Amino acid sequence: MSLEILGIVVLWLFLFGYVIVGSIDYGAGFFNAHSIITGKQHILSRIIQRYLSPVWEVTNVFFVFFFVGMVGFFPQSAYYFGTILLLPGSIALILLSIRGSYYAFEAYGTKGHKGYAFMYGASGLLIPASLSIVLTISEGGFVSIVDGNPVLDYQALFLSPLTWSIVVLSIAAVLYISAVFLTWYAHKTGDVTATNLMRKYAIGWSIPLIIAASGIIIELRFHNEEHFSRIIDLWWMFGLSSLLWVGTVWLLWKKRNYGVAFIFLVGQFALAFFAYGISHYPYLLYPHLTIYEGFTNTAMAISLVFVFILGMALLIPSLYLLMKLFLFDKNYVQGTKNKKE
Template sequence: MQFDGTTDALLAISIVWGFIFIYAVMASMDFGAGFWSMIYMNKKQLKATNIANRYLSPTWEVTNVFIVGIVVALFSFFPGGTYVLGTVLLIPGSIILLLLAIRSGFLVFSHAAKGYEKALTYVSGISGFIIPAVLILVLPVTHGDFVYQQNGAYQLAFAHLLLSPHAYSFMGFAIFSTLFLSSLLLADFSNVAGERDAYQVYRRNALISGPLALIMSFFIMMTMRTEANWLFTRMMNGLPWLVLSFLLFLIAFAALFLPNTYNKDRLGKPRLAVIAITLQYFTASYVYGRSHLPYMIYPDVTIQSGFTAPETFRALFISYIIGFIILFPGFYYFWKLFMKDRRYIKQHE
């Protein structure tokens, strides 16, 4: 497949897409953990809420770092494209920011205001369930069918978007992916913590939500064929990668039925499932992103038309490399401290 973009523009959009992928996976696990914490809040004996809170407590702020990175990278590398995106996504973007602010605020106060802990947990859990569904609407908007020009300005056909099966297939996929990814991670977390009941709950949730997420991905392709045929055709050119993505999903699903490494009295290798499903989402997102190029918003806004000056890009690129070198040890230490240290994972609340 031939691209018209320059090397600089392709490198820049790869950085942006990398931020998007990392945030999508981490945020799905984060939002899902908040939702499960709410669902099992009144079932203390399962300790499922304790496990979810133990994961949420250190990670939700780190996750927000990447959404800031996405916005900064978009504005820095593609100021022209970001202007159009910002104009078109004014309404859904405002909703997203409001929900993120509500969730972040209530997550903080749910631990400080003990008298209102349940109410605050419900608000943060519900908002965390809605946010992925609204966030993912950015993708169908960029397919072009919902964007039009009026008096020289780009506008979003919001009513058309709300009536689109394509948009709802994306929303369903986001919701079930959030539940699936978070269930897998919390199953792994529970397994390491030795919480048998919590592990069984999250394993069961993963077995239910995983196939539903897969079904919604098929709905996306079906509706894409009619509403964004240009993208569907390009994605079909990457069919071997899509097949690989499907096989990785099967590996992740099958891993939940393998003998457990840590505990012989239960089934499943959740760590293998988490790794396989992360690779599966990466493969699928690669096909989608590659097929979407060179368009940021089809058919008018491309990575070339919205790109910054080459000199500016090179300066920014060096800054990003330096920033990553500085931040990487911190992220590694965070992972080692909270995600690998069994003393933290096994602590009793």
């Protein structure tokens, strides 16, 4: 495997991690706000906050890791995407900031403020929507080179159906991933009403998800034919992914093996995410930038890989400890012992 491929695979893996943990987090915020507005707060808030409290900063690091890694492995992408993304990037940053800080203000300061909860929930949907714009831009057609510098055509981007389908997909995915995870998590806490409610949401969001995902593939045919034909070449990966989707929905429907349902879901997204990534190869930004043109020098690439391995050797045991103490600790999850601060 060449260093270019290794670099992009590692980064893509981290982005995938962010999609999963971020979606759970963002969706949870939305369901929390939704339950407060519809008066079902008593059912959901407890499990959601139990899950969110110790992990939100970890979620954020996945995102930071991705873009710092991007600059490291593919410095030229900092130039192209940095120049184009000033506006969408800044908006996403402001939303992320409001969300992160207000979570802390609420959790450690005053509890139960409706305005906070609402902003928290709304920003949770707007962040994936604004971040997903990057994927749209990377499909090409929105960037031109003027005086040697890349310029983004905001109007074309705003009016493109592709933009909006990707936005819809990102929101549907967030809510679906989150609902399936929380169904499982609620089930583990032994909270039957919360499990049933989350299960209903999960099944409800599975349909818009698959419609949006299929819609995008069809739209790509008109927007970026080269990418579309490469997607068709990888039909079997998308097919397997769809089968796993069927599996998750079926298990949810039958009200059994919620843990397996969530694992199927991760598999479904991993297959689709990597199939999308492979079909996008070798472009980072159609047609201006490929992973080969944008790659760093060999010395830097090797040191980054080396640090990455060392870092993982440090982080995986730490993450395991965190999971063991909170997410999978029966007493903590069920809240029977050791009430928190």
